[in-house]
Amino acid sequence: MKKSNQPTSPSPAVSAAVRFQSFDLLATLVAVVQSDGAVLFANAALEDALGISRRAIVGSQFPDSFTEPGHLQKALQGAGGNEFAALRYDAWLKRLNHDALPVHVIVTQTERLDEIIVELLPLEQQARQDREERLAEQAQTNKELIRNLAHEIKNPLGGIRGAAQLLEMEIESRELKEYTQVIIHEADRLQTLVDRLLAPHRRPHLVGDVNVHEVCERVRSLILAEFPKGLKVVRDYDISIPEFRGDREQLIQTVLNIAHNACQALTEQIADGDACLTFRTRIARQTTFGKQRYRLALELHVIDNGPGVPDSIKDRIFYPLVSGREGGSGLGLTLAQTFVQQHHGLIECDSVPGHTDFKILIPLP
Template structure:
């Protein structure tokens, strides 16, 4: 016989018990094994577009296009047939399109209650993409560091041998050849030094005002691109200072903004090139496999042609560039510097609008 929730359990009592669920960005419902919703968190309330008082006491399966899947999952939870069951479904919402979600059904410490977590598939895909970015960045960092060290030693030998050879040869043509070797060795040395730069310089931590960072970058870019480019400020003045490396963050933001300015060359000539620097606070955000109460969002938005489709998935890889003559190091270094602040850079790009979003945890 199924035991119903006690009549004395008021919504306020449930709110006290499940208060922590309101701090989550994911959709959470605590359901009695007969399917009745005992508690719905604020995120589920927002997505459904109805109050939790309306959801609580109703049958959760009625909000799914295929109710039988959830009912079977609840029966399995009652019989302890699994530790957690996962499946994809569509969540019905009043006067809105159905929302594709990944459903996780898991027993709780009470035999009559089941925890149902709903992850919008778009959010799940975003989390998977972030994890791939972090793993790729770590692998790239190790590869670059090891490769740069392997190149550095023989490069010095090549340059030294070319200098000695230049001192011995008498032919003007041969001297020119040795000069080419020396010049190219020096160029590669500069490249190797840039690859190793993030790993050599110590992390200089201090109080950082993100708007001072933005203003420094803005002045540097406008000094170089003085005509035809507008850099718009859209700041949230309430963002607090945080601990970080100011110079690294200036370099990270500058690399992104400078890339945007170079991509806007045609619009600059037409006089309608625009870059927006937008700062916002994001609450209860998850990135980098961790959840943060507060995070800084810094957007660098331009009205340029967009990122070429063929490099979108490799944008932060070293030596990948969408511009002729580009080194392909700017975005990779920017990602490295931001990750040293436990943050992440994401990019969303279509023709006419490219948005680089820097996320950094706030205290």
């Protein structure tokens, strides 16, 4: 039999995999299905969520992946019949060897009549994205507020200090000079505060190779020098974590600010001799933060066994000038968040009495 020289056309599954491969870059769960529910394409995020290989998903009935398949069946029929352009509803996605996952379902028509995009947003992930968006917006607002406030304070501050110095030169009474010294001292203190406010926005971002464990060891030595008794520092490192590009000094300052805050919260435990501070490093795989999905990310945890973050400031701990202790400047965590965001990362906090965990997330190459 004579073989045909005509090129064979790719199968629908292969064609869909090529046309929709860009969906693999998304952090959300995406399936392209026909109006009868058959899956043409599933992205990597959906594959991970279901715990089933893409090959097994393609061709299956997608409504069967939900605890109540009828809702999606009706939505697909409506989309296929041009009854709507997009439809949203909440549902539960079944997963292999896991509990069902609550998701927000978005059903959208495409230009092709029998191809419908079904996007799933895990409600937990949606809540996290909303929280990250608030943090990002808050950080930007803080940055503008700090810069404007610092400049407004700095301009008259020099005049106040200079006037106090001139006044001190004109008076002879030692008692009155004590008052001018108070003015000069307080002006200098405010100047130091202003410099700290402006520091992260003035200093250039110096990028080099960073070993996260060298950062942790540097902070550990500084903390133990300040708190030599009553504090145990535990190192729980994943030594397989590779070096990455970053600003070493900024990251040292970030971890030091968090660890120092923790130690100040551990005052009673240090006095009793049972204070514990833990540095834990891990690699997070296929994680999402900042609206982006990363193949690998650094997780650096700074954990203490102190009383926890007060409920009254839990939602505001990264705001400038918010402090949980008497006399605190409330700048340490604000600067830490700023430095980490300059590395395209994020700081999260999970705190209950006896366990406070500040988690630093930074993308890895």
